[in-house]
Amino acid sequence: MPASNSLNLSGNRFAVAYRLSCPPEDAWTRAQDICFEQTVEFPAELLPPGEIRDHLVGRVESLEELEPGQVEVLVSYAVETVGAELTQLLNVVFGNISLKPGIRLERLELPDSLLQRYQGPRFGRQGLRALLGASGRPLLATALKPMGLSPRELADQAYEFALGGIDIIKDDHGLTDQPFAPFRERVERCAEAVCRANRETGGRSIYVANVTAPEEEVLERALLAKGAGAGGLLVCPGLTGFDTMRRLAEDDRIALSVISHPAFLGSWVTSPTTGISHYALFGQIMRLAGADAVIYPNWGGRFSFSRDECRQIAEGCEAPMADLKPSFPTPAGGMSPERVPEMLAFYGQDAIFLMGGGLHRDGPDLARNSRRLLDLLLQYR
Amino acid sequence: MPASNSLNLSGNRFAVAYRLSCPPEDAWTRAQDICFEQTVEFPAELLPPGEIRDHLVGRVESLEELEPGQVEVLVSYAVETVGAELTQLLNVVFGNISLKPGIRLERLELPDSLLQRYQGPRFGRQGLRALLGASGRPLLATALKPMGLSPRELADQAYEFALGGIDIIKDDHGLTDQPFAPFRERVERCAEAVCRANRETGGRSIYVANVTAPEEEVLERALLAKGAGAGGLLVCPGLTGFDTMRRLAEDDRIALSVISHPAFLGSWVTSPTTGISHYALFGQIMRLAGADAVIYPNWGGRFSFSRDECRQIAEGCEAPMADLKPSFPTPAGGMSPERVPEMLAFYGQDAIFLMGGGLHRDGPDLARNSRRLLDLLLQYR
Numbered sequence: 001m002p003a004s005n006s007l008n009l010s011g012n013r014f015a016v017a018y019r020l021s022c023p024p025e026d027a028w029t030r031a032q033d034i035c036f037e038q039t040v041e042f043p044a045e046l047l048p049p050g051e052i053r054d055h056l057v058g059r060v061e062s063l064e065e066l067e068p069g070q071v072e073v074l075v076s077y078a079v080e081t082v083g084a085e086l087t088q089l090l091n092v093v094f095g096n097i098s099l100k101p102g103i104r105l106e107r108l109e110l111p112d113s114l115l116q117r118y119q120g121p122r123f124g125r126q127g128l129r130a131l132l133g134a135s136g137r138p139l140l141a142t143a144l145k146p147m148g149l150s151p152r153e154l155a156d157q158a159y160e161f162a163l164g165g166i167d168i169i170k171d172d173h174g175l176t177d178q179p180f181a182p183f184r185e186r187v188e189r190c191a192e193a194v195c196r197a198n199r200e201t202g203g204r205s206i207y208v209a210n211v212t213a214p215e216e217e218v219l220e221r222a223l224l225a226k227g228a229g230a231g232g233l234l235v236c237p238g239l240t241g242f243d244t245m246r247r248l249a250e251d252d253r254i255a256l257s258v259i260s261h262p263a264f265l266g267s268w269v270t271s272p273t274t275g276i277s278h279y280a281l282f283g284q285i286m287r288l289a290g291a292d293a294v295i296y297p298n299w300g301g302r303f304s305f306s307r308d309e310c311r312q313i314a315e316g317c318e319a320p321m322a323d324l325k326p327s328f329p330t331p332a333g334g335m336s337p338e339r340v341p342e343m344l345a346f347y348g349q350d351a352i353f354l355m356g357g358g359l360h361r362d363g364p365d366l367a368r369n370s371r372r373l374l375d376l377l378l379q380y381r
Numbered sequence: 382m383p384a385s386n387s388l389n390l391s392g393n394r395f396a397v398a399y400r401l402s403c404p405p406e407d408a409w410t411r412a413q414d415i416c417f418e419q420t421v422e423f424p425a426e427l428l429p430p431g432e433i434r435d436h437l438v439g440r441v442e443s444l445e446e447l448e449p450g451q452v453e454v455l456v457s458y459a460v461e462t463v464g465a466e467l468t469q470l471l472n473v474v475f476g477n478i479s480l481k482p483g484i485r486l487e488r489l490e491l492p493d494s495l496l497q498r499y500q501g502p503r504f505g506r507q508g509l510r511a512l513l514g515a516s517g518r519p520l521l522a523t524a525l526k527p528m529g530l531s532p533r534e535l536a537d538q539a540y541e542f543a544l545g546g547i548d549i550i551k552d553d554h555g556l557t558d559q560p561f562a563p564f565r566e567r568v569e570r571c572a573e574a575v576c577r578a579n580r581e582t583g584g585r586s587i588y589v590a591n592v593t594a595p596e597e598e599v600l601e602r603a604l605l606a607k608g609a610g611a612g613g614l615l616v617c618p619g620l621t622g623f624d625t626m627r628r629l630a631e632d633d634r635i636a637l638s639v640i641s642h643p644a645f646l647g648s649w650v651t652s653p654t655t656g657i658s659h660y661a662l663f664g665q666i667m668r669l670a671g672a673d674a675v676i677y678p679n680w681g682g683r684f685s686f687s688r689d690e691c692r693q694i695a696e697g698c699e700a701p702m703a704d705l706k707p708s709f710p711t712p713a714g715g716m717s718p719e720r721v722p723e724m725l726a727f728y729g730q731d732a733i734f735l736m737g738g739g740l741h742r743d744g745p746d747l748a749r750n751s752r753r754l755l756d757l758l759l760q761y762r
Contacts, residue, residue, distance in 0.1 A: 047527060095555075096644055174420065267649045
């Protein structure tokens with residue numbers, strides 16, 4: 001995914017690479033259509049001359065045939081069309097044309113002048129490792145589940161996982177504020193349980209609370225989680241919007257790590273000819289939106305991302321983006337301890353391995369199962 | 382799209398129809414997978430017996446082969462898994478499985494007990510007609526554009542459109558808070574211009590302000606628009622999240638009509654085997670999220686929705702949903718006055734025809750162009 005087809009833009013334009021599924025002879029017309037559709041949305045012949053036509057309309061910077069019927073086009077846009085708004089950046093980049101078939105957003109090429117308007121991940125890899133006191137190995141994460149357990153039962157799980165040395169113990173993304181596990185009670189109990197286990201072990205595990213919630217409650221729940229002693233927030237940006245996650249990551253009153261979950265984002269990546277590349281969606285956009293760790297379904301599990309798509313995500317999580325910190329690729333979805341060696345070989349140390357159900361398969365002693373997993377990981381170091 | 386395959390559920394369960402692309406012999410296994418993936422996300426054999434297994438796990442209610450390789454499955458879920466949260470409803474309905482290929486969300490079947498937790502469109506068709514004083518004909522809408530005009534130029538346009546009798550004059554969805562047209566100045570000028578035209582004509586046109594914005598500014602901009610005299614809000618739920626739109630629609634301090642724009646929603650509907658049906662996305666979900674009018678690209682314009690898909694949207698906008706008001710289908714995207722007769726034949730009176738660039742093609746006198754369009758519409762009444 002690194003750009004063969006990139007260019008140096010002055011600070012007042014940014015660029016987007018799209019993959020068009022069309023015969024090469026149609027590519028210029030389709031690329032021109034993108035330039036207008038994403039900016040002025042107006043008939044070219046009726047545009048007033050001057051600034052609008054010369055600067056605000058998108059501009060085709062290059063075209064390159066990748067393979068028969070696949071053309072990569074690089075379109076540049078004026079920075080002032082988007083300002084510092086992530087919502088508007090996504091709008092100009094892929095708003096209307098997301099509705100047209102045969103256009104896939106491949107990658108963003110954002111100048112430092114634009115990137116400087118984003119804080120990005122608050123902790124990033126280094127910060128999260130420092131918080132957790134874990135170096136020289138991938139981090140381990142798990143999810144509290146199944147939905148339906150009481151806060152007390154979930155907290156018991158959290159305690160066991162922390163006792164066993166799991167670094168990040170997060171709510172399952174299906175836990176919100178249901179009668180069987182109301183938000184406040186769940187979060188208070190789970191945070192306390194992890195804290196208690198840490199006192200006993202000297203460890204630094206964190207509990208991560210799911211704050212995917214109705215718009216008017218997200219901030220309140222995040223502050224409540226902070227107050228209760230949670231060490232991070234889980235957000236599903238497909239449900240809340242990417243900008244809600246960005247806001248949570250940037251809020252200094254919260255100042256917690258942020259982990260993104262891919263729920264309700266699938267349709268962006270399930271078709272090879274439309275949507276957004278794994279690199280841009282789970283790498284670049286998640287970082288603009290402040291994710292310290294990006295959960296996605298690993299190859300070979302119960303989902304269908306390929307090895308290559310997962311590699312793209314890992315690349316997008318660390319590709320240079322001005323001062324934005326790299327985030328952790330966090331493969332999940334049907335992982336099990338047996339897969340640790342191949343995941344290590346594939347991802348190296350800078351990843352978080354998220355196992356949910358897989359940690360329950362070796363019997364009910366979750367602390368022991370966790371410890372075994374950690375030992376396994378250290379053994380391959 | 383009306384359900385051949387529906388069932389009567391007690392008030393404590395709701396159902397979702399999915400279209401699976403798979404051989405019929407695999408359908409049961411895939412349907413079972415959905416039941417677990419969307420709720421407990423846990424190995425079946427490890428679930429504790431009782432309430433979780435018997436009630437919280439999704440349940441396959443029926444399977445029906447629609448055509449070779451296409452099976453419709455109806456899955457029911459417990460209402461307490463979602464409560465009154467739209468974010469969590471979307472999560473249970475399609476969160477994780479959006480990431481799996483070959484599953485398309487076709488329609489929601491929500492019991493009144495669940496629908497009663499939603500306010501839905503504040504105005505609906507009747508309310509919007511009353512507000513605009515327009516009956517017995519489709520409503521007319523247009524967009525202020527192109528991006529790059531000053532607030533004064535946009536306000537001049539708005540004035541002309543209102544003078545010519547366009548009912549709804551909205552910001553182009555690309556106008557947010559850019560240096561060439563800052564939000565406050567644009568909204569104040571445009572609202573004032575439409576108000577002034579109304580005084581001159583005795584008309585009741587409204588200006589609709591785009592409040593798609595960074596999370597922490599959406600509410601502020603909506604209140605500012607309200608204070609300035611706007612008659613509605615434009616929201617791109619693909620950018621803000623659906624729940625932000627719902628919140629704006631429900632907020633009594635705002636109490637403005639809400640129009641949804643489809644930007645950044647395309648990947649949900651560009652593949653026939655994944656994503657969400659036009660009926661569910663632009664009909665049912667938009668109504669749950671409070672849209673009085675739902676913009677989408679009309680068939681035959683510069684986008685690629687088919688006649689049938691547009692018909693599904695129109696059906697979804699008015700299908701019975703307890704006390705939720707029907708919304709207006711608002712076809713757009715390369716519309717022109719010449720198409721009025723066929724659009725009338727297709728949609729009938731209960732639609733909003735949105736024309737942007739098309740109103741500029743007959744010369745710079747926008748009031749005259751608008752009047753001609755309105756006359757054309759009345760002529761076919």
